[in-house]
Amino acid sequence: MDSGRIIYLNGEFLPEKQARISVYDSALMFGDMVFEMTRSFNKKQFKIREHLERLYRSMDYLHIKIPHTIDELEKICYEVLDRNDKVFAEHDEHRLMVNISRGPLSFYSEIFDGKVEPTVVITDFPFKWTVATMGPLFDTGVNAAIPSQRAIPASLQEPKVKNRSRMFYMMANIEVSNMSGDRNWALLLDPDGFITEGTGSNFFIIKDNKLICPEPRNILRGVSMEYVINELAPALGLEHEYRNIEPYDVMNADEAFYTATPFCMVPCTSINNYKIGDGKVGPIYTKLITKWGENVGVDIIKQIKDYGEEVSDLRAKQKTMPSTYQFVK
Known part of the structure; x- marks a missing residue:
């Protein structure tokens, strides 16, 4: 079943099911990935800037460099949210997830024609999935x-x-x-x-x-x-x-x-x-x-x-x- 949701992956907006990262990615090899997850209230993102600021501190600590400034990445986040809002029910909230890894390790570079770059993935799914069992x-x-x-x-x-x-x-x-x-x-x-x-x-x-x-x-x-x-x-x-x-x-x-x-x-x-x-x-x-x-x-x-x-x-x-x-x- 096609959810209709769109994700961002290294410069492209893709259907959720078409998202792919390499089996040689450092995230898979070493757990070498930083991330943030946000939520909305009444469709308005809560503390997204604070989450992104922490994300950039994490990247700095691990020496991961991506081609986006924090302002640019925040703009991409909001574009993902906007593209997906039409497939969310009116009462749904957005659960935004930003995952960033170092990308494929350098000694696999031949597979990628000598070009390796960090992996930047932004996804958006219904918040209710996360809290389905928590009510009681x-x-x-x-x-x-x-x-x-x-x-x-x-x-x-x-x-x-x-x-x-x-x-x-x-x-x-x-x-x-x-x-x-x-x-x-x-x-x-x-x-x-x-x-x-x-x-x-x-x-x-x-x-x-x-x-x-x-x-x-x-x-x-x-x-x-x-x-x-x-x-x-x-x-x-x-x-x-x-x-x-x-x-x-x-x-x-x-x-x-x-x-x-x-x-x-x-x-x-x-x-x-x-x-x-x-x-x-x-x-x-x-x-x-x-x-x-x-x-x-x-x-x-x-x-x-x-x-x-x-x-x-x-x-x-x-x-x-x-x-x-x-x-x-």
Whole structure:
């Protein structure tokens, strides 16, 4: 079935199904790819510039040079969105994905007539795919499950570079999938035993009306995390602190939650099945996500629950397949 969606690949706009990258691409050989994913609210992109700024920092760190300035790449992103909007339902949101690799490795250059260049791919698909199974979690909260798999610290691989080399995320999710329960989300520790992040999300605790999140050393500095810290918390008169957090601190917190671009904020009501606070979704979390929704003009929780009902067939399939946040056997 032809979706009608268009992608951008190295200077061309192509039908989604015609997108191809080389089997010799560095992304496949080494996981040598940086990326960003955005979402829209009421079809308006949220924090796209901040995502692209982080993308360019990641490329600079890895010495990947593309022929586009940030302004040019942003313009291409919006062209992809515009070309696809006509095949999206009126109530759909856009999930934009930008993947950039070093391209084919140089010793395969003969295959490409001596020319190798970075691979730039921009895709756009319905946001509801990403959140199809998440609706019930806004009522129950997730259980933060600590696997034996540790986060890779900055001394070994820089986590502030958003990259596709994420085997340790998958190993954590596989381990957590073998634990009892159906609302387990991995929460990774660094080699010193301090909380870092989820597998594609940041983590906060709330104690005495203060937001606390891990020191931004061994974590991805999330766009959603910074939005909570720099915009939502001040608007609600909440203080914030970065510090080392141990599992003990999470167990004794009043509330906790994860943040990420697709779901914004999801409550965490237990850690290793030990209740956080009273084990229910907390009032400060509720104030924060309500304020977020007011800022963007969307009832975030209702939208995600509605999408889950709309794509119930997809939701059933996703419960049997791995995703970013959970691995299903």
